[in-house]
Amino acid sequence: MRLSQPRISAQANQEWSAEAQELMAPIIKSGGKILNIFRTLTHHPSLARRWMVFANHILGKSTLSPRDREMLILRIGYLCQAGYEWGQHVLIARDVGMSDDEIRLCKSGPQTPGISDLDRLLLTAVDELHQDAHVSDETWAGLSQHYNTQQMMDVVFTVGQYNLVSMALNSFGVQPDEGLPGWDV
Secondary structure, X not given: OOOOOOOOOOOOHHHOOHHHHHHHHHHHHOOOOOOHHHHHHOOOHHHHHHHHHHHHHHHHHOOOOHHHHHHHHHHHHHHOOOHHHHHHHHHHHHHOXXXXXXXXXXXXXXXXXXXXXXXXXXHHHHHHHHHHOOOOHHHHHHHXXXXXXXXXXXXXXXXXXXXHHHXXXXXXXXXXXXXXXXXXX
């Protein structure tokens, strides 16, 4: 974690406004754990409500396979040094069947020897978007051999979404939830 203390606290349930309670009600009703990212966002329920619509598309309705989506998310989380993001998505990556070797690939990047062409292209796209806010012609052409137009759009929006989330997590100082893996995967 970049900050050892939060700049914006993760609110306890009893601290929530009526609007925040309404926003978190579906998670509570489903028996889900309310993560520190959401507890932090309860400070600004109207922002959280609108952001969650987009975030839900990227995480649950994307045209990308869960594995490819997680490759993108883990790489941008690593490049942004967003420890919270990295840890949450290590758990998600494992849930979708990724091995720890595949997860570590997201740290070592596109220059890692012996990786598949698609993995190299995905990781290269993340690096290019992070460095230049642009996917090069070469990388675009390579990915286009594997993906349709909607998938290409989801690649860019996935990286952008998790770049934004990484900025927020790092700047707000969102602290790890219990049991969250660190960088040592």
